[in-house]
């Protein structure tokens with residue numbers, strides 16, 4: 001649990017940095033809410049992290065004395081800004097709220113070329129592979145400066161060869177969104193729609209991969225269809241995709257970090273998720289965990 005909390009905190013630091021440039025969103029995850037489940041050793045580590053946060057906050061308090069026209073001055077000391085409303089709850093696209101610690105950590109600036117920041121990026125990428133429980137020799141993390149949809153769009157529009165296509169298996173809004181992305185990007189696709197309250201039919205998928213979707217190179221599915229709460233059997237679908245020699249894309253936006261995923265058993269080549277769901281980071285930052293062989297083979301697509 002602490003590992004997830006720490007990762008969320010660190011992904012948040014990363015997201016804060018990229019988010020400042022991207023959308024001006026600043027917030028971090030709640031690590032404190034996990035404390036009731038922590039061991040003594042982990043509590044000690046958490047206490048160390050808190051001291052660091054307090055130190056950063058103290059630095060910020062010192063910074064508040066700098067002239068209000070400074071670009072690093074907090075918004076509430078800058079002129080002509082709305083008064084700060086500390087009690088206001090911010091619902092960000094997640095939806096989630098941000099804790100005191102999230103806000104506290106957001107007070108610190110890291111430069112994008114700063115060694116500390118570069119180390120945070122590296123730690124986050126490696127930490128995500130740890131959460132995925134994959135072999136680091138075989139997989140890599142691609143951090144993406146954008147929302148979950150941005151990352152899905154990034155994968156669909158980057159890895160499918162121009163003369164190939166994708167079989168989209170959908171039983172909800174996020175599966176349907178993949179079709180929309182393919183339409184916009186002119187990616188050949190076969191759309192298999194199943195009822196929102198039912199698991200995709202494996203026999204039908206198998207049949208489609210022998211008939212109308214035969215020439216496609218990829219299969220895509222949503223793991224946890226957030227709109228209905230259904231968890232799709234990505235392992236069973238992955239086995240079928242593998243049997244037909246297809247590369248496999250999984251949208252695990254609202255499941256990664258909470259619902260175990262066996263990358264090898266499911267033959268996953270690309271798993272897409274974002275910081276602001278189960279890993280408890282902030283919006284504005286997503287990532288792809290990619291199998292290196294598939295990713296390398298996609299060069300030039």
Ligand SMILES: Cc1ncc(COP(=O)(O)O)c(C=O)c1O
Nearest residue numbers: 147148149174224226251253254
């Ligand atoms: C399964 C799934 N896919 C994609 C998305 C899109 O992510 P975002 O809202 O960050 O663009 C979401 C968002 O909730 C989701 O739950």
